Amino acid sequence: MTHDHDLVLRPTEAQTAAALNPPAGRNGGDLVVETLAALGTTTVFGLPGQHALGMFDALRRSDLRYVGLRVENNAGFAADAYGRITGEAAPLLLSTGPGALTSLAALQEAAAASAPVLAISSQIPSAGLGGGRHGYLHELPDQSASFRGVVKSVHTVRTQSQIPSAIEAAWKSALTAPHGPVWVEIPQDVLLAETSIPVVTGGDAFPEELPPRVELTAVAADLLSRAERPAIIAGGGVVRADASGKLRQLAEVLQAPVVTTPGGKGAFPWKHPLSLQSWIEDRHTTDFLEDADVLLVVGSGLGELSSNYHTFKPRGRVIQIEADLGKLESNHPALGIHADARLALQALLETVSPREDAQAPERVREVLARVAERIDAQELNLEQELLASVRRALPATSPSFWDMTILAYWAWSAFDAKGPNLLHSAQGAGGLGYGFPAALGAAVADPSHPVLAVSGDGGALYSIAELATARQYDLNVTWLIVDDGGYGILREYMTDAFGQATATELSRPDYVALAESFGVPGVRTTPETLSDDLSKALGTPGPSVVVLPAVLRMFAPTHL
Numbered sequence: 001m002t003h004d005h006d007l008v009l010r011p012t013e014a015q016t017a018a019a020l021n022p023p024a025g026r027n028g029g030d031l032v033v034e035t036l037a038a039l040g041t042t043t044v045f046g047l048p049g050q051h052a053l054g055m056f057d058a059l060r061r062s063d064l065r066y067v068g069l070r071v072e073n074n075a076g077f078a079a080d081a082y083g084r085i086t087g088e089a090a091p092l093l094l095s096t097g098p099g100a101l102t103s104l105a106a107l108q109e110a111a112a113a114s115a116p117v118l119a120i121s122s123q124i125p126s127a128g129l130g131g132g133r134h135g136y137l138h139e140l141p142d143q144s145a146s147f148r149g150v151v152k153s154v155h156t157v158r159t160q161s162q163i164p165s166a167i168e169a170a171w172k173s174a175l176t177a178p179h180g181p182v183w184v185e186i187p188q189d190v191l192l193a194e195t196s197i198p199v200v201t202g203g204d205a206f207p208e209e210l211p212p213r214v215e216l217t218a219v220a221a222d223l224l225s226r227a228e229r230p231a232i233i234a235g236g237g238v239v240r241a242d243a244s245g246k247l248r249q250l251a252e253v254l255q256a257p258v259v260t261t262p263g264g265k266g267a268f269p270w271k272h273p274l275s276l277q278s279w280i281e282d283r284h285t286t287d288f289l290e291d292a293d294v295l296l297v298v299g300s301g302l303g304e305l306s307s308n309y310h311t312f313k314p315r316g317r318v319i320q321i322e323a324d325l326g327k328l329e330s331n332h333p334a335l336g337i338h339a340d341a342r343l344a345l346q347a348l349l350e351t352v353s354p355r356e357d358a359q360a361p362e363r364v365r366e367v368l369a370r371v372a373e374r375i376d377a378q379e380l381n382l383e384q385e386l387l388a389s390v391r392r393a394l395p396a397t398s399p400s401f402w403d404m405t406i407l408a409y410w411a412w413s414a415f416d417a418k419g420p421n422l423l424h425s426a427q428g429a430g431g432l433g434y435g436f437p438a439a440l441g442a443a444v445a446d447p448s449h450p451v452l453a454v455s456g457d458g459g460a461l462y463s464i465a466e467l468a469t470a471r472q473y474d475l476n477v478t479w480l481i482v483d484d485g486g487y488g489i490l491r492e493y494m495t496d497a498f499g500q501a502t503a504t505e506l507s508r509p510d511y512v513a514l515a516e517s518f519g520v521p522g523v524r525t526t527p528e529t530l531s532d533d534l535s536k537a538l539g540t541p542g543p544s545v546v547v548l549p550a551v552l553r554m555f556a557p558t559h560l
Helices: 013-020 028-038 050-059 072-086 098-102 104-113 160-175 188-192 214-226 236-240 244-254 283-290 341-351 360-376 381-393 406-414 435-445 466-472 488-498 511-517 530-538
Strands: 043-046 065-068 090-094 117-123 153-156 182-187 230-234 258-260 294-298 317-322 335-338 400-402 423-425 451-456 477-483 522-524 544-549
Touching: 028 050, 028 160, 028 188, 043 050, 043 072, 043 435, 050 090, 050 117, 050 188, 065 435, 072 090, 072 098, 072 104, 072 117, 072 435, 098 117, 104 117, 117 160, 117 188, 153 160, 160 182, 182 188, 214 294, 214 317, 214 335, 214 341, 230 244, 230 283, 236 244, 236 341, 244 341, 283 360, 294 341, 317 341, 381 406, 381 530, 400 406, 400 435, 406 423, 406 451, 406 488, 423 435, 435 451, 435 466, 435 477, 477 511, 477 530, 511 522, 511 544, 530 544
Parallel strands: 043 065, 043 090, 090 117, 117 182, 153 182, 230 258, 230 294, 294 317, 317 335, 400 423, 400 451, 451 477, 477 544, 522 544
Antiparallel strands: none
16 A cells, blocks of 8 residues: 555656756855755845855856845845745845844844745854854854844754755745744855755745634634624734735624734725724724724734734733734733634634624724824824825835834824735834835835835935945835934934933935935925825836925824
8 A cells, every 4th residue: 555655756867867967066055046946936135245155156057036235134124025025935145144143133024024034144164163262254153043033943054965955944934824034054165065966956845834723713703703893903914814805704794893903004995894994003993992892803913013002901802813823812811713814714704604783884984083083183284194195106006115214103004005915114123224125125026016115314324225226226116215304203202201302313415416326316305296206206117216304293192
């Protein structure tokens, strides 16, 4: 009797001949590049360095497209966005020590946002490994230790024969829900040594599925079917699982109002009768969610931003669907269902009973009216008009990438993303400098749509070097820089807390002249002309910069 797991695919005669006679001139770097290609990679990001030259030389012998950025952290942000847009693991090639460590903030953002990034770094020569002080260039006692608390998994390579399997395992880890960044490191001598290992041609690192437990979805379906006031919080896990359609079906079957978190922007149609939009930082929304007798939380850990800064205290029964086991019930007791959002929502759709609730849309309208009344009372017309101008200028199918800046904080609550996977920000880890390099990665992933990046002048200074990247690869990204002469949100926080701000004011360049020095067209705009200037820039192929001098304010918080 033959079992399926006993079957072995036999190579053809041509495959056998190729394996027995691999081409000359290959090294360990070729094994890296060949494995990536075999797994379906078409594009890699990175920055070369002395120890990593074996990988970069191998790129020359491959069909992979290389996109090189000017700073490793920015290369990480670009790979992050590429992974978010495509759903593929985005390879990030790095060199040892300083180069690798410079990527850490980007990998933290990828981990917080569950973006699949496959970071592959060189290491010092094998003779220096083990924690001794040999004095090799870039030497660290334990380089992987710096990444172990940030990435999803760490994979170390010590011989050439380990390279294909290590990269396949990392690839599978990055793409198994919850997605995330992974780390592979390979010593310099292993990358440079000539190899007789056959060309890597096979790669079947299919990610594992994460279905829900049937007994848990049965209980959840019963609770939702019998609920009097059900409500749904949709987080980034819905977007990553491509489950927006199933979310809408379930909401309509249950007549359950839906609010999306900052990470879940676009997961539910903005103007749907059941849409509470994204005003999750507003007390009126918080009160509504607390009053739900059954609250379904899908793809969110209910962290700081998604719980109105931990002031949210649900009184009803909570059902939490979450692919990241560590986030399950981490903030609130719940019926915890460890599963991919798409598979769990499908299971609920198959088992819930439809509800009738003619009052649900009216209750949604009442909440949104109270939110609008609160915001309107603060006389923040400029901020709302600017956000509306951006929305008018940005094509409905174009993605946008927002840095940590006041206009982005407005966008989390007030911007209609027009669809899932179209609005991204650095709200996962909250580091500066994300917007522009991430937008570059998105433009590489899909050049058919213009991409918008939004930064403040403080965050923009983290990314100026990438204007050279945008020009070199002629990437279709328009960069809106809101110039308020400092770290605007920190200025507000410090003034509110201490009566005055310290260390928030910045001397800054003429951003239009600076952009033009890179060969990138730049224009200085005003609130009145922003929509037209931004539309023109987005409609012109290639990179561009639009600078808006403006001092913006945040709406008053409700969690204090």
